[in-house]
Amino acid sequence: MKELVDVKVFAVIPDGLSSAKIEEIVEAVIARIDDFDYVCIRQQWHSETLLRYLLTCNVKKEKIILYGNIELAVNYDVAGVHFLAHDDRLEAFKQQYPHKLVGQSIHTLEEFQCVSNADYFIVGPVYQSFSQPTKEPIGEVVLQKICNSTSVPVIAIGGMTEEKKVLLESIGAAGIAVSTSFFQLPLLHNFKK
Numbered sequence: 250m251k252e253l254v255d256v257k258v259f260a261v262i263p264d265g266l267s268s269a270k271i272e273e274i275v276e277a278v279i280a281r282i283d284d285f286d287y288v289c290i291r292q293q294w295h296s297e298t299l300l301r302y303l304l305t306c307n308v309k310k311e312k313i314i315l316y317g318n319i320e321l322a323v324n325y326d327v328a329g330v331h332f333l334a335h336d337d338r339l340e341a342f343k344q345q346y347p348h349k350l351v352g353q354s355i356h357t358l359e360e361f362q363c364v365s366n367a368d369y370f371i372v373g374p375v376y377q378s379f380s381q382p383t384k385e386p387i388g389e390v391v392l393q394k395i396c397n398s399t400s401v402p403v404i405a406i407g408g409m410t411e412e413k414k415v416l417l418e419s420i421g422a423a424g425i426a427v428s429t430s431f432f433q434l435p436l437l438h439n440f441k442k
Contacts, residue, residue: 259371259404259426260285262292262299263380264316274428275299279306289331289352289426291316300325314350322349331371334360339367352404357387361395370395371426374407375417380428381407389420396421 260278262271271292278288288308290299296318303313304325313327319342322330329350332339336353343351343366353367356374364370372395374386386407396403402423405413409425417425 257424258285259287259289259314259406259424261289261406261426261428263428264291264293266292271295271299275302279303279308282308282312285312286424287312287314287328287350289314289316290318291331291428293317297321300327314352329368332365332367334363339365343367355395356384358391358394361398364399367401369402369404369423370399371404371406372422373405373426375405376408376413378407378428389417392417392422393420 262274262278266274278285282288288303290296290313292299293316296315300313300315300321304310310325310327314329314331315322315327316331317333317336319330319338321327323346329352330342331352331354333354334356339351339353342349350368352369352371353365355361355364355370355372372387372392374381374384375389375392376386378384378386384407392403392405403421404424404426405417405422406426409427414425
C-alpha cells in the first residue's frame with residue numbers, strides 16, 4: 250500500500266463545467282500548484298488535454314491523479330487513479346499497479362461499509378457544495394464516524410473553507426479536497442498550514 254504522508258489539500262478539477270470555467274480553474278491550480286499535494290482530474294471528456302496541459306506547465310506527474318481513467322494514468326505514469334465507490338476495477342488496478350495511489354469516493358455510511366482496499370478515501374460532500382448542489386451533505390458526524398472507523402487517510406470534500414478545514418482535521422480528516430468554489434477564496438496559501 251502506498252502511503253499518503255501529511256496530506257493537506259487535494260485540488261479537484263470537476264466534471265461538467267464549461268470550457269471557460271475549466272480553463273479558469275486549471276490556471277488557478279497552476280498558479281498555486283505548491284499549495285496542493287495532489288491535483289485530481291475528474292473532468293472526463295477532456296482528461297488527456299488537461300493532463301497534457303498540466304504537464305506542459307511543469308506540474309509534476311507525481312502530483313496528478315485521474316478519476317477512473319486507468320489507461321491515461323498508466324500511459325502517462327501519473328501518481329494514481331481515483332475510483333467511484335462501486336467501481337469494481339479498483340482491486341484489480343491496485344494488484345496490477347501497487348506503486349500507484351488508489352483512491353475511492355465515499356458518499357454515505359453504507360458505501361463506506363463496502364469499501365475496497367484504497368490508499369485514501371475522499372468523503373463527502375460534508376457541507377453543501379457549489380459543484381454538486383443537488384447532493385445532500387453528509388455532515389460532520391458521519392465524516393467523524395468514517396474517520397474513526399479506518400486507519401486509511403480520509404479527505405473531506407464539499408463546501409470547504411479555511412475554518413472548516415481546521416475543524417475537520419480535529420475530528421480526524423487527513424485533509425480536504427477542493428474544487429470550484431475554493432478557487433474564489435483569496436487566501437489559498439492558508440490551507441496548506
